[in-house]
Amino acid sequence: MLDTMTDLKSLLKDPSLLETRAYIGGNWVEGDHGTFDVTNPARGDVIAQVSDVSRVQVAGAITQANTAQKDWAKWTGKERAAVLRKWFDLMIENQSDLGIILTAEMGKPLAESVGEIAYGASFIEFFAEEAKRIYGETIPGHQRDKRITVIKQPIGVAASITPWNFPNAMITRKAGPALAAGCAFVARPAAETPLSAIVLGVLAERAGIPAGVFNVVPSSRSSEIGKEFCENDAVRKLTFTGSTEVGRILLRQAADSVMKCSMELGGNAPFIVFDDADLDAAVEGAILCKFRNNGQTCVCANRIYVQAGVYDAFAEKLRARVADMKVGDGLEDGTIFGPLINADAVVKVQEHIADATAKGANVILGGNPSSLGGTFFEPTIVTGATRDMAFSTDETFGPLAPLFKFEDEDEVIAMANDTIFGLASYFYAKDLSRVYKVAEALEYGIVGVNTGIISTEVAPFGGVKQSGLGREGSHHGIEDYLEMKYICMSV
């Protein structure tokens, strides 16, 4: 159990990793606004007090990043690759400590946190390699005396705003391609989870990433910092992961400077089980997809559609499997469900359950706050879900699995696509023509077929419709941090 910073440091092999200051221009800096508290969601205790930087300090960080970026861009791709690889190596060497810090501030079970560190580090490893493969092209001249070449150059200073639910990976998924491309980076983490971002600065410094290339500006004033990112002409790229609501605000603010934006926004993932599915595999996939991070991911199943012929069997198998899973402190062995991030998250789950039962749904498992108190909540499954219920259109972002019944493919494809979101979708089926038809018909950036987990650094992650703009990960991911220049030469 945690209740002070001393307690947290005592759990670490290397207590010096637990830094609370801002990392600006290679210096560790106190905040102009003093500090803000970081609490452990499992107990609500303050585990750290972190530098609360001002908008002026963020402007200074951007200026230092802009200066550092000019030299960083002159490094060869191979030179940048070497120092990024060292950064990756340090993340893996300190994976256990980084996992403990992440669980302490975010609450997810330690096994998930340690897994997130590996997932986050994989983006640094992947884009260290991509740094060496930023190719241009030559194009046959349009006139006899013309020679055409195309080169790709780093966009400049990239600013990032990231959420609390993956406080390590959502930063490295952006910083990896940005630094590989030769950009400099200013990261503003969620106020709930700044420690995981700051420790990336500690390791960046140890890896030899030049001062000013990677900066971390923790702040309790998210909208103020967001405005600085959008209004400062030295920022050439804004990359955001979070809700669609905040994404819209940032896009409006960035429009004034026609700033290039990458947006990884909200989701409302359908998870479809057809009657020819391997039912046991579908149950395991639904558990991973729905309950990973306690349902607090943008790619979690938000609606589970089960074909009529297998509905009752699926519901009972799912109930039986989840009933035995442990709710508890993320640092305790065997915990599957940690606490939700805050009281508002608990309220939203309760509202969705109350709305559903008022409209005829049946709770077959859970349905209440956990007897542990605080923000712990029972994993919940409801049957009889219908499209008029709140979770049909609104992302629950918690451990609530609503089961909808459907009759045929056309009906479920129409229901699955009936949303403003389009990030991740999933279905279980064996018939090959069904797999092709459904995968092509789903209006989502990501389709998982016979799997509930789709997250990897090698694939392009991102949404369509109001789930976002751009892709992160894969060889496509570096393009968002490059500008293409066409050189026309008369010879």
Ligand SMILES: NC(=O)C1=CN([C@@H]2O[C@H](COP(=O)(O)OP(=O)(O)OC[C@H]3O[C@@H](n4cnc5c(N)ncnc54)[C@H](OP(=O)(O)O)[C@@H]3O)[C@@H](O)[C@H]2O)C=CC1
């Ligand atoms: N598509 C994706 O990959 C992901 C999408 N999400 C979506 O985000 C939501 C949950 O995450 P949550 O953190 O609550 O999302 P929010 O959008 O509320 O917050 C995301 C980040 O934006 C900051 N922020 C909030 N308001 C502003 C503003 N006006 N200007 C600048 N920054 C601001 C927050 O800071 P602070 O917290 O300090 O206020 C936080 O760092 C869900 O809808 C989920 O689907 C989440 C993760 C990944």
Ligand SMILES: O=C(O)[C@H](O)CS(=O)(=O)O
């Ligand atoms: O924040 C999220 O929900 C992540 O984007 C999901 S994933 O990439 O970790 O799957």
